[in-house]
Amino acid sequence: MYPDWPECAADLGPLPQCPGPKLGPFDFQGPQKIEFLEILGEGLHAIVFKVRILGQVYALKVFRWIYDYNWRGFGNFINHENPEGLSALYNYTEPFNAECRAFGRLQEAGCEELAVRCYGYVLLDEDHERTMMTQFDFNKWTFNGDIEDSGWIDDEEQRMRYPGKNGRPPPFRCIVKAFGRSIDEYEGDVVPQGLARQLLRSVIKLQKLGIIEIDFAIRQVIDGKLGDFSTAMTLPHFVTNPELNPHLSPAMIHAMEKQTFVHCVNDYLGFDSAIKDWILEYGRDRGRLSIEAFPGRRGCPLKARYNLRGSRAAERTLYTFVDPRRYRWTANRVIGGANALPASQRRHAGRISKVLARQSVCSRESKDLLRKLTARPDMWRYQCKQQDESWADGIGLRVMGLPHVLEWDYKGGYLFPVKDDGEDIK
Numbered sequence: 001m002y003p004d005w006p007e008c009a010a011d012l013g014p015l016p017q018c019p020g021p022k023l024g025p026f027d028f029q030g031p032q033k034i035e036f037l038e039i040l041g042e043g044l045h046a047i048v049f050k051v052r053i054l055g056q057v058y059a060l061k062v063f064r065w066i067y068d069y070n071w072r073g074f075g076n077f078i079n080h081e082n083p084e085g086l087s088a089l090y091n092y093t094e095p096f097n098a099e100c101r102a103f104g105r106l107q108e109a110g111c112e113e114l115a116v117r118c119y120g121y122v123l124l125d126e127d128h129e130r131t132m133m134t135q136f137d138f139n140k141w142t143f144n145g146d147i148e149d150s151g152w153i154d155d156e157e158q159r160m161r162y163p164g165k166n167g168r169p170p171p172f173r174c175i176v177k178a179f180g181r182s183i184d185e186y187e188g189d190v191v192p193q194g195l196a197r198q199l200l201r202s203v204i205k206l207q208k209l210g211i212i213e214i215d216f217a218i219r220q221v222i223d224g225k226l227g228d229f230s231t232a233m234t235l236p237h238f239v240t241n242p243e244l245n246p247h248l249s250p251a252m253i254h255a256m257e258k259q260t261f262v263h264c265v266n267d268y269l270g271f272d273s274a275i276k277d278w279i280l281e282y283g284r285d286r287g288r289l290s291i292e293a294f295p296g297r298r299g300c301p302l303k304a305r306y307n308l309r310g311s312r313a314a315e316r317t318l319y320t321f322v323d324p325r326r327y328r329w330t331a332n333r334v335i336g337g338a339n340a341l342p343a344s345q346r347r348h349a350g351r352i353s354k355v356l357a358r359q360s361v362c363s364r365e366s367k368d369l370l371r372k373l374t375a376r377p378d379m380w381r382y383q384c385k386q387q388d389e390s391w392a393d394g395i396g397l398r399v400m401g402l403p404h405v406l407e408w409d410y411k412g413g414y415l416f417p418v419k420d421d422g423e424d425i426k
Contacts (some may be wrong), residue, residue, distance in 0.1 A: 001087045001162040002170035003123055010294035014104070015121060019244070019331065020236050021104030026120035026176045029054065034128050035059075036135055044147050045095035045230040049132070057176045058119065062132070063096040064143045065158040065231075072231050073098070074215050074239050075259070075406035078418065085410025092237055096121075096173045097229035102211050102229035103175070109209055111373065112193060114202050116227035117178040121234040124172040132172075143172070180223035180368075188286075191278055195224055203267050203293075205373045210235035210327035213263045216270040216386055218278060233263060236329050238415045239406070247415040254385070254407060255420045261382045262402045264320045267292035269402070293321075293368075316384045316392055323380035391421075 006012050014022035037054040040059060042048065051060040068077075068086055071093040081083055091097055103118040112118070144158055164170040185187045199221065204215060206226075208356070213233045220228040238244055241258045242253045271293050279288055384392040407419035417425055 001090050004164045015100050016091040016097040019099050023104040024101035024120050041132050057179045059179045061175045063173045066146050073233050079407050097230045098232050100235040102232040105234050116222045117227050119176040122174040166380040182222050190286045196289050207322035207324045210324045212324050214267050218274050252417050255417050259406050312388050318382045319379045360411050
């Protein structure tokens with residue numbers, strides 16, 4: 001399941017191997033050579049090093065071996081003993097792949113300026129792994145599990161669940177990014193009003209590019225740009241794109257649409273929550289911020305429709321700022337990744353490509369794309385069905401992110417949502 005040890009440069013193809021955007025390998029212009037300088041810090045999914053490569057300083061994000069039950073963003077998978085199902089999930093939801101897909105989308109769309117610049121992935125060779133592990137004190141750091149569920153420091157259980165060639169542990173997976181400075185609240189850094197407004201615009205633009213579930217946090221802002229996409233969902237995705245599975249029932253498609261809406265709303269709730277926390281902690285000393293995504297930072301308002309007699313209609317409307325499903329991912333010829341799928345899915349992916357190719361797609365011309373990203377977003381007005389009323393009553397009052405309530409199973413080469421908040425989906 002994890003990338004295996006490459007025997008030559010030709011083995012380093014774009015990752016991950018599923019339909020959609022991909023990230024290519026870093027170009028060492030020869031043998032791999034990395035000078036580790038210091039540890040910059042750690043996050044939930046990775047440890048970040050300051051390194052020197054080819055005379056240039058970079059940030060090298062070395063990903064942990066996250067337990068599969070902690071892969072986030074889609075809900076829960078009910079059958080962790082199914083290796084094919086876990087492999088399908090891995091390509092979309094495991095943090096390394098999630099970040100590869102998001103940066104791959106920015107690169108193929110020519111919109112790298114929306115985030116910290118990414119230069120490709122690295123599979124760390126054994127010599128550099130040995131150097132990394134001996135140069136730093138890893139009694140304080142661990143790569144097994146995430147920062148909240150790290151297991152045992154000396155235990156390689158998750159890494160060795162899917163060994164590489166000849167039973168070797170698979171290579172460490174890394175991403176090379178531009179080195180920059182983060183906002184350090186302990187050093188008295190401030191968040192200017194203009195920067196906060198720019199970051200909100202970046203979230204909107206990312207959603208227009210089909211990148212959602214961004215997990216906004218001020219600590220992840222590097223040189224004024226977003227820099228962490230390890231929880232991101234980038235379309236096409238099995239949660240957001242029912243066209244990837246021709247066997248879904250109408251109830252399943254509805255549940256997926258509702259969950260996609262939740263992911264989009266969560267990005268703005270996360271932004272508002274981060275700004276509110278900053279104001280509460282530092283607003284008195286470092287200046288208040290008036291920017292907000294939703295009015296009063298209290299979620300997307302719920303609007304009931306009324307008829308001429310004044311009685312409420314059966315459907316009520318929620319809104320968020322962008323419907324990411326409008327992004328035409330086939331315009332970037334990403335359907336080619338379907339070769340990694342079972343034969344039945346490859347045939348279906350081919351049919352998708354032919355159908356969508358006949359539809360109008362977003363032009364890849366830079367001027368047209370810039371116009372689309374900077375234009376005022378079209379609201380996504382979500383029509384709540386009667387069975388969604390209790391859910392809708394709460395979503396308009398949320399100040400924190402909404403939970404991911406779908407449960408998934410893998411059957412016949414496809415992922416299916418089988419439960420919605422504990423209730424069976426027919």
